[in-house]
Structures are given as structure tokens and as C-alpha cells.
Amino acid sequence: xxxxxxxxxxxxxxxxxxxxxxxxxxxxxxxxxxxxxxxxxxxxxxxxxxxxxxxxxxxxxxxxxxxxxxxxxxxxxxxxxxxxxxxxxxxxxxxxxxxxxxxxxxxxxxxxxxxxxxxxxxxxxxxxxxxxxxxxxxxxxxxxxxxxxxxxxxxxxxxxxxxxxxxxxxxxxxxxxxxxxxxxxxxxxxxxxxxxxxxxxxxxxxxxxxxxxxxxxxxxxxxxxxxxxxxxxxxxxxxxxxxxxxxxxxxxxxxxxxxxxxxxxxxxxxxxxxxxxxxxxxxxxxxxxxxxxxxxxxxxxxxxxxxxxxxxxxxxxxxxxxxxxxxxxxxxxxxxxxxxxxxxxxxxxxxxxxxxxxxxxxxxxxxxxxxxxxxxxxxxxxxxxxxxxxxxxxxxxxxxxxxxxxxxxxxxxxxxxxxxxxxxxxxxxxxxxxxxxxxxxxxxxxxxxxxxxxxxxxxxxxxxxxxxxxxxxxxxxxxxxxxxxxxxxxxxxxxxxxxxxxxxxxxxxxxxxxxxxxxxxxxxxxxxxxxxxx
Amino acid sequence: xxxxxxxxxxxxxxxxxxxxxxxxxxxxxxxxxxxxxxxxxxxxxxxxxxxxxxxxxxxxxxxxxxxxxxxxxxxxxxxxxxxxxxxxxxxxxxxxxxxxxxxxxxxxxxxxxxxxxxxxxxxxxxxxxxxxxxxxxxxxxxxxxxxxxxxxxxxxxxxxxxxxxxxxxxxxxxxxxxxxxxxxxxxxxxxxxxxxxxxxxxxxxxxxxxxxxxxxxxxxxxxxxxxxxxxxxxxxxxxxxxxxxxxxxxxxxxxxxx
Numbered sequence: 001x002x003x004x005x006x007x008x009x010x011x012x013x014x015x016x017x018x019x020x021x022x023x024x025x026x027x028x029x030x031x032x033x034x035x036x037x038x039x040x041x042x043x044x045x046x047x048x049x050x051x052x053x054x055x056x057x058x059x060x061x062x063x064x065x066x067x068x069x070x071x072x073x074x075x076x077x078x079x080x081x082x083x084x085x086x087x088x089x090x091x092x093x094x095x096x097x098x099x100x101x102x103x104x105x106x107x108x109x110x111x112x113x114x115x116x117x118x119x120x121x122x123x124x125x126x127x128x129x130x131x132x133x134x135x136x137x138x139x140x141x142x143x144x145x146x147x148x149x150x151x152x153x154x155x156x157x158x159x160x161x162x163x164x165x166x167x168x169x170x171x172x173x174x175x176x177x178x179x180x181x182x183x184x185x186x187x188x189x190x191x192x193x194x195x196x197x198x199x200x201x202x203x204x205x206x207x208x209x210x211x212x213x214x215x216x217x218x219x220x221x222x223x224x225x226x227x228x229x230x231x232x233x234x235x236x237x238x239x240x241x242x243x244x245x246x247x248x249x250x251x252x253x254x255x256x257x258x259x260x261x262x263x264x265x266x267x268x269x270x271x272x273x274x275x276x277x278x279x280x281x282x283x284x285x286x287x288x289x290x291x292x293x294x295x296x297x298x299x300x301x302x303x304x305x306x307x308x309x310x311x312x313x314x315x316x317x318x319x320x321x322x323x324x325x326x327x328x329x330x331x332x333x334x335x336x337x338x339x340x341x342x343x344x345x346x347x348x349x350x351x352x353x354x355x356x357x358x359x360x361x362x363x364x365x366x367x368x369x370x371x372x373x374x375x376x377x378x379x380x381x382x383x384x385x386x387x388x389x390x391x392x393x394x395x396x397x398x399x400x401x402x403x404x405x406x407x408x409x410x411x412x413x414x415x416x417x418x419x420x421x422x423x424x425x426x427x428x429x430x431x432x433x434x435x436x437x438x439x440x441x442x443x444x445x446x447x448x449x450x451x452x453x454x455x456x457x458x459x460x461x462x463x464x465x466x467x468x469x470x471x472x473x474x475x476x477x478x479x480x481x482x483x484x485x486x487x488x489x490x491x492x493x494x495x496x497x498x499x500x501x502x503x504x505x506x507x508x509x510x511x512x513x514x515x516x517x518x519x520x521x522x523x524x525x526x527x528x529x530x531x532x533x534x
Numbered sequence: 535x536x537x538x539x540x541x542x543x544x545x546x547x548x549x550x551x552x553x554x555x556x557x558x559x560x561x562x563x564x565x566x567x568x569x570x571x572x573x574x575x576x577x578x579x580x581x582x583x584x585x586x587x588x589x590x591x592x593x594x595x596x597x598x599x600x601x602x603x604x605x606x607x608x609x610x611x612x613x614x615x616x617x618x619x620x621x622x623x624x625x626x627x628x629x630x631x632x633x634x635x636x637x638x639x640x641x642x643x644x645x646x647x648x649x650x651x652x653x654x655x656x657x658x659x660x661x662x663x664x665x666x667x668x669x670x671x672x673x674x675x676x677x678x679x680x681x682x683x684x685x686x687x688x689x690x691x692x693x694x695x696x697x698x699x700x701x702x703x704x705x706x707x708x709x710x711x712x713x714x715x716x717x718x719x720x721x722x723x724x725x726x727x728x729x730x731x732x733x734x735x736x737x738x739x740x741x742x743x744x745x746x747x748x749x750x751x752x753x754x755x756x757x758x759x760x761x762x763x764x765x766x767x768x769x770x771x772x773x774x775x776x777x778x779x780x781x782x783x784x785x786x787x788x789x790x791x792x
Binding site for chain 2: 323341
């Protein structure tokens with residue numbers, strides 16, 4: 001005789017049933033621990049406070065304005081660089097030997113020499129550019145000499161140019177951001193370089209030749225907004241040289257103005273262009289200061305032109321102050337530390353108090369527990385950081401402008417990318433901390449590991465030391481690329497460092513690196529959580 | 535004091551984590567130093583790199599492990615409630631903290647000496663192959679050289695001070711997690727904010743008071759005149775931070791219920 005016993009079954013819904021209930025349970029844990037709410041609030045406050053504090057502590061005045069001292073927003077406007085035809089901030093200073101030319105035609109020239117100089121030959125200590133230190137020969141790889149057609153006399157107006165450079169051969173460049181390489185020759189008296197620039201309507205063609213008889217087209221450009229009569233002629237420019245001192249934390253750069261001296265001959269106009277007198281003038285101001293009496297910059301005798309120029313015609317790249325929208329989120333590092341502590345404690349506290357056994361008894365599917373915890377931590381930290389980042393970007397930008405700083409303009413999509421990306425970076429980092437916490441089970445070691453992986457590589461990689469820059473490609477710190485404020489232009493030797501707003505990876509690729517680390521850590525955490533006793 | 539030290543030593547040595555952490559501190563210090571030394575290059579006499587400082591880069595990672603050790607020595611006792619037993623056995627609480635600080639200090643010194651020696655040795659063997667040669671104005675790294683000895687010895691002291699700072703902070707927060715967050719914020723946020731501030735004077739002052747920037751000024755052997763703070767003064771600033779944190783910690787241990 002057998003008695004059938006029906007085991008007791010609770011009328012309550014089975015615990016593993018609802019992921020929603022699990023989420024609710026984890027959310028209840030989070031919101032009822034005062035210390036964690038404090039960490040969340042601290043995260044948001046730090047994101048704003050650190051950025052606002054550093055912006056409030058920096059002032060820039062402008063003395064040179066026509067109305068005397070400028071301050072605040074007027075100064076910020078005066079500090080703004082010109083913008084190119086597509087809105088990119090640009091540098092547009094060079095020495096211009098020009099005349100007005102109407103309609104279509106072409107201009108030809110032979111460049112016979114190009115050399116560069118800097119005060120004290122660029123050696124330390126860096127000398128002033130006022131002539132009190134003798135100028136010595138240096139190499140400025142992007143020193144330029146050649147022909148240019150310029151739409152107008154205002155900085156940032158459309159142009160096309162064909163040039164020889166000190167170390168990068170012949171180049172055809174137009175409208176600041178476009179750069180086409182020609183032959184890789186270096187100009188000297190024994191190997192002069194012929195250049196030609198031809199206008200046909202809005203189409204400009206740059207050609208080069210070694211002998212003046214056989215011509216090769218380097219590139220063509222269609223310029224919009226080119227009037228019928230333009231300024232065309234010879235130009236010489238030499239960008240500031242930068243020497244980067246490698247420091248492990250932060251970089252120190254020193255540098256200064258340089259000048260290039262070029263010799264031209266066989267200057268000729270063809271087609272519909274008729275020659276008149278050549279006039280020499282500095283286009284767009286001196287840039288880095290006076291480089292000697294203006295009269296000495298251009299001499300012409302017997303068809304030989306000697307021209308001295310400084311400045312550059314190129315997109316403006318990173319400045320050490322990083323006045324980009326990404327730069328206003330410096331507080332995200334502080335917020336990150338607070339939120340990482342929260343993410344780690346969300347699991348390690350359960351281990352320390354033994355609560356994890358209750359949690360796992362109530363919800364035996366450990367994968368779901370980890371998922372619920374990740375979702376709650378991720379969503380909550382994302383919302384909090386998003387709020388912090390929105391306020392920080394608005395407040396810091398305003399403070400900077402009020403204190404006389406030019407803030408690099410950002411498009412709506414860039415602004416959204418930086419703000420949402422930074423909030424996502426902080427949220428994913430917290431989830432990463434949760435995963436590492438599940439693996440390590442100790443709060444101090446977890447927090448130290450995560451901060452060592454996310455923040456330390458940024459600090460080390462912000463220097464220009466080669467191997468350390470790799471840290472910004474391989475470690476989770478790569479995700480700070482979502483704050484990318486500058487594009488790297490191969491035709492500009494700038495100081496491309498993370499501290500200046502430049503990251504080696506594209507924004508979302510960098511963020512992907514962090515996600516990859518987090519996914520791996522979560523996978524390992526899940527494996528260990530299932531395998532080990534709680 | 536001797537019995538307190540002995541008690542704390544027993545606690546510390548019977549935890550398996552202690553020796554692993556000290557080992558990790560040494561390994562990470564030497565590892566990062568060697569990796570950076572293997573990655574840098576100097577192609578001319580104007581490469582302006584500080585060979586000694588470069589070969590001691592690993593301390594950036596090593597200090598984090600020392601901080602974990604220091605924070606857990608104090609924080610874990612609060613976490614587990616063991617601190618009440620400790621204070622019941624030794625009612626003079628500041629002596630307990632002093633003993634913990636002394637042991638952390640000793641541990642950091644041992645790990646620091648090994649880590650720094652390993653780093654200098656790695657630099658001595660790796661850097662000449664990377665262009666840090668006599669032709670470019672670099673002599674082989676040697677502790678017989680005054681500035682190199684100062685940089686190496688100072689780095690060991692720096693690690694010990696980091697340990698003391700973390701012990702002090704943990705005694706104030708009484709929680710490992712909060713303490714480690716605070717220590718790291720103190721170390722890392724200063725350089726980040728310094729980079730974000732555009733005002734040169736403010737930048738200078740921030741570098742002078744920041745525990746990490748000032749403390750690691752001890753590693754510099756070139757361009758000393760252009761530094762914002764001299765090596766020993768910088769280490770002094772770091773020492774002030776450590777002493778301040780310990781005083782606060784001692785006060786907090788003394789005044790509050792455990």
C-alpha cells in the first residue's frame with residue numbers, strides 16, 4: 001500500500017519566475033542603503049563640481065583690443081580662431097605676395113630654395129622672437145612655400161594652393177582640411193621645383209614639374225564661393241615648432257614661432273591673367289609676434305623673389321587647455337571613482353554581510369541575479385551621470401566663456417555623443433566594477449583593480465610617450481575617446497595628447513574596448529558565481 | 535608597544551593575502567617599469583627624457599597595491615567587527631593604529647626596495663638598447679650616482695608614505711571601499727584637474743600640493759630647475775599628507791565608538 005504525498009507548494013509565485021521581481025528586489029536594496037545613495041549623489045555632484053571649479057579658477061584676459069582691456073565673453077569672442085568654409089576652426093596666417101586677378105588663368109613659378117629658422121635655432125631656453133636672440137636654422141617639416149589663390153582677404157576664406165614643403169614634398173591643399181600629396185622632392189638650388197596653379201571657373205588645378213616643360217597634375221579642387229576676381233600669388237608660411245617633453249604624467253611642450261625663407265624665380269601669368277605689380281603683405285596678422293621689420297620680408301630683383309613668412313594655413317588642432325566640450329567633463333573622472341565604488345559594493349557588501357546566501361536562496365538562478373544587479377547598477381548610474389554631464393557641459397562652457405576662453409564649437413551630434421557617451425562610460429564602468437567584484441569578492445581589491453584599469457591608464461597615456469599611448473587603445477580607459485574633441489590632421493604637426501582632447505581611437509571604438517572588457521568580466525563572473533559556493 | 539606590534543604582526547602574517555599583495559606590488563612595479571623602458575626610444579642627444587624617472591614608472595602601479603594592503607589592514611577589522619576584540623585587548627587605541635602603520639610602513643619599504651631595485655636593474659639592462667647611450671648623453675643607470683640614488687631611495691620612501699596615508703584615511707572612513715576610493719581620488723584627481731586648469735599659477739600650486747605629483751618629484755634627475763617643486767620638498771609635501779591623514783585617523787579612532 002502506498003501513500004502518495006504531495007509536497008507542499010507555496011501559493012506565492014515561484015521566485016525564479018519574474019525577472020521584473022528580481023530587478024525590483026535589487027532596486028530596493030540599492031535605494032535603501034544610505035551610503036550608496038550618497039555615492040550616487042556624490043558622483044553627480046563631482047562631475048559638475050570638479051569641472052566648474054577648474055573652469056572658475058582659470059581666467060584669460062585680452063589686452064590688445066581696440067577698446068583696451070577686454071574681459072569675459074567679449075574676450076572669448078576675440079580669442080576665437082577664424083573658421084574655414086566648412087566651419088572648422090583654422091589657422092590662416094602667412095606672407096602673401098599677391099595681386100588681384102580676374103577670370104580664368106594660371107600662374108607658374110619655380111621655387112629654388114626653402115629654409116627655416118627659429119630664435120636660438122629652437123634650442124632651450126627658448127628665446128623671444130623679437131630679434132634679441134639670433135635666429136638659427138631648424139627643420140620645420142610643414143614649412144610651406146608656393147602658389148595660392150585666395151577668395152578674399154578675410155581669414156578662413158576659401159583657397160587652393162600648390163606648394164613645396166620642408167619635409168613632406170609637393171602638396172596640393174585647399175580649404176584647410178584637404179591635403180593631396182605630390183612628388184616627394186625637397187627643394188634646393190640644384191633641384192628646383194616648378195609649380196603651377198590654374199583657375200577655370202570654380203575649378204582649381206595644381207600641377208608640378210621638375211623642368212618647367214613636363215607637367216603632372218597633383219590635384220584639383222572645386223571651391224564654392226570663389227568670386228570672379230581673386231587674390232593670387234606667392235606665399236610662404238612656417239608653423240610654430242613644438243618640442244614635446246615626455247613626462248610620465250602630463251606633457252610639457254615648449255616651442256615658438258619659426259620663419260621660412262623661400263626664393264622664387266620664373267614667376268609667370270598665363271591664360272586670361274594679366275600681370276600688374278606684386279604687393280607683399282602679411283595675411284591675417286603675425287600669429288606669434290613680430291618677426292622683424294615688414295620691409296625685409298619681400299625683396300624682388302631681376303625676377304628673383306625672396307620671401308620670408310611665418311604662420312600656417314591649416315586646421316587648428318588641439319590646444320593644451322582642451323577647451324572642447326569633452327574638456328568640460330573633467331569631473332567625470334571623479335564621478336567615475338564614486339560610481340565604481342558603488343558598483344563594487346553592490347556585490348561585495350553582499351559577500352561581506354553574507355546577504356548573498358539569502359539572495360541566492362530566494363533566486364536560485366544565479367545568472368539572473370547577476371543580470372538583475374547589472375541592469376539596476378547600469379541604469380541607475382547612467383541616469384545619474386547623464387544628469388551630471390548635462391549640467392556640467394552647460395555650466396562649464398558658460399563659465400569658460402565668461403572667463404574669456406574660446407570654447408571649440410561642437411555640432412549637436414558631437415555634443416550628444418560626448419554627453420551620452422560619457423554617461424554610458426560611467427555606467428558601463430560601474431557594471432565592470434560589479435563584475436570584478438563578483439570575481440574578487442573583496443571591495444578594496446575590486447575598486448583598486450577597476451580604477452587602476454580605467455583611470456590610471458588615462459593619466460599615464462595622456463603623456464606622449466609611445467608605449468603609454470597604447471594604454472589608451474588596449475585598456476578600458478580607451479573609452480574616454482567618447483570625449484574626443486579634435487580630429488587628427490596628418491598635415492599638421494600638433495601636440496596630440498589625451499590631455500589636449502585627442503585620443504588614438506575613434507569614439508565608439510574606444511567605448512567598445514570598455515564594453516569588451518566588461519563583457520569578458522561579466523562572463524567570468526557568471527562562470528565563477530555558478531561554480532563557487534556563495 | 536612591543537606586544538601590540540607582535541599582535542598586529544601575527545594578524546598580518548597569518549592572512550594569506552598579505553604576502554600576495556606585497557608580491558604583487560613588487561611584480562607590478564618591476565613589470566610596468568620594464569614595459570615602459572622597453573617601449574621608449576631616444577634617437578638623438580635632444581630627446582629630453584629622464585632615464586631614471588622612466589625606469590621607475592612602475593611605482594604608479596605599485597602604489598595602488600600598497601594602498602590596498604594598507605586600507606584592508608584597518609578596514610577589514612571594522613568590516614568583520616574584529617576591531618572590537620582588538621580594542622578590548624588593547625584599550626590604548628592609538629597604539630594599535632601606530633602598530634598597524636608601522637607594519638604597513640615596513641611592508642611597503644620591503645616591497646619598495648625590491649620593486650625599485652628590480653626597476654633600476656631593468657632600466658640598466660633595457661635602456662641602453664633603446665638609444666639611452668653615452669653618445670646621447672646617458673650613462674648606465676647606477677645607484678652609485680647621487681641623483682639616481684636619491685630618486686630610487688625617494689621612491690621607496692614614497693611608497694611607504696602612500697601606505698601611511700592609506701592607513702590614516704582608512705582609520706577615518708572605517709570602511710575599505712570608501713577609503714580606497716578616497717585614496718585614489720586624492721592621488722589621481724589632482725593631476726587630472728591640473729591638466730584641466732588653464733591658469734598657470736593655479737596649475738603650479740596644484741602640482742605643489744598634490745600628493746602624487748609633489749611626492750614623485752623625488753624621481754626627477756633632469757631639468758631640476760624647471761620643476762615646480764624641488765625633489766625633497768616634494769617628498770616632504772607627501773609626508774605632510776601622510777602625517778595629516780594619520781593624525782586624523784588617530785583622532786577619529788580615539789574619539790569614536792568602534
